[in-house]
Amino acid sequence: MAVGLIAEPDAPMDLARYLAEELEPELRRRHPGLGWRFVVAEEAGAPADVIGAARDRLLDENWDLAIRLTNLPLSEARRPVVAQASAAHSVGVVSVPALGAVNVRRRGLPVVADLVDRVAGMVDEAPDEDDRRRGSRRLRELAEEPGEFRVSRLVTGNITLLAGMIRANRPWRLAIRLTRALTAALAAGAFALVTPDMWLLADAYGGVRLTAIAVVSMLAFTLTLIVGGKLWERARRPGQRRQVALFNITTTVTVVSGVLALYAVLFVLAVLLAFALVVPGLFGASLGHPARFSDYLELAFLTSSLATVGGALGAGLESDDAVHEAAYTYHRAG
Template structure:
């Protein structure tokens, strides 16, 4: 089933002066979900138009089961993302008849701001007041997809809506286009990344954490590493640290195929935002891991490496700066170990760690 765009009541005037539009796809599973979507389309368009009249809201309803049950939530998001790119939408809200869970907790709905996809479980709406709850939840989901962190800043949310609706002009492709997307959609991008909670990235990668800790412990108690840290100097320590961060970021992005390619002109901005948000999420997550490893290595060096033994290994008196250099090199080597561990993670585990699903966004 497909429907003509809903909520596209453009104001009068010459066509060239029409405001930009935001295309939202409502993807509904056959049956009860499709019935709810048909009722929801006009209500959602009116609610969004009332809250954000500065853009035209184009609601499009399609009937598509997307996945064959049983299916994980990540599969639904991935399938909805595929449909979003194929249909050239800006956002997608998927209505499913399957139960949803985030971190093993049952939820009524969740949103993935980086993907631009939200999922709503129709059975969780209940039998009484279903239309009202569906509308409230859907409006909350759209705001979550825009990177709304719940701080209640209407002006910031309006700016994100305008950024989403405006396509960069003047550059066709490549680095120039990506730079235009970055500078022209900075608030939207920051909201997406913040909603994605990148500092939690590595906590979901058990193999990467295990390998990082093991490599750090080995480096911390090895006399050769002590001498290398002492002789490397600032430039080499910086190069090793940067290389370790780049290594684990590349392993995560390339290994788990987190990078998207634009299939048409219309979705270039959508794909560019996704890739920028993905890279920013991974980089911030890895830098958080690196900082944590550095603090742990420094504490471990001060507590577990006696100054006399350390001085004997270095061949001179051990000062606080020597402990800092040892912690620096140790954290870099531990991050390299984390990159090796990340290579053993499944693609599903990496995607689950990289992309946060915000539960109950409509409440």
């Protein structure tokens, strides 16, 4: 396993040099059968997106994992933390000042060793033996020499790991983190719900066409996030294809799951608001027949699809950093 230790000058660099010598015995104990190679790289200054920058350096240098040692403070839910891990990116970050003023090396060694476990896909606070075995399996997968590569084989051989990585990203929270997309979705849905022309269209389209519109709207939102937010990676060398494919599969399933969750919530809200705001007599008069329960469901269906399209337009206004933060959850470690 090639592990890059990216460090800023002074205290982070001192810790990186120490870790390069002392980490191997601890990691060999945790993951028997794996060899380790540590590369210390100095980078002056801290980028705004620490994890993204570490991921770029990982791909440039052809490492398997990257650990960034920074002087920046880290936080989760506005609380300071020592370290963060992103299993999807194969990257971890340690805030060296959070280790304290004394015994930095002694405290930093177990933190970084735990960080490797988190990066290996073990996102629980206390991973059990099965978690460790799965993490070791993923590390071996990343460390394998390049050979015949098939995405289907990668998926079938790593279903459990992919599920853990996707769960780590918490896709059901994706839309909540995109405030502009969520605002646009709600505005578009409210407009569609109270517009008589939408009532007529919902009644005329039928189930097949409404389903097709729903699929297209969710696909538009998904592509806006992945393409517009630059979430898709390309392998820069043949040896990176496994890791990059695993990352892209995780990203795609995370975004699709998040969009499906958003659509489900919008549909439930549309049903409730349709019955609350659309008067049956007025609704029936517009349709030319008494309003039935199915008519309200069709209206909610179309409303949800239009709201999702509005959300896609709003997502296009989000910054790349906002999309990355929404798509990937960085877990506390250490």
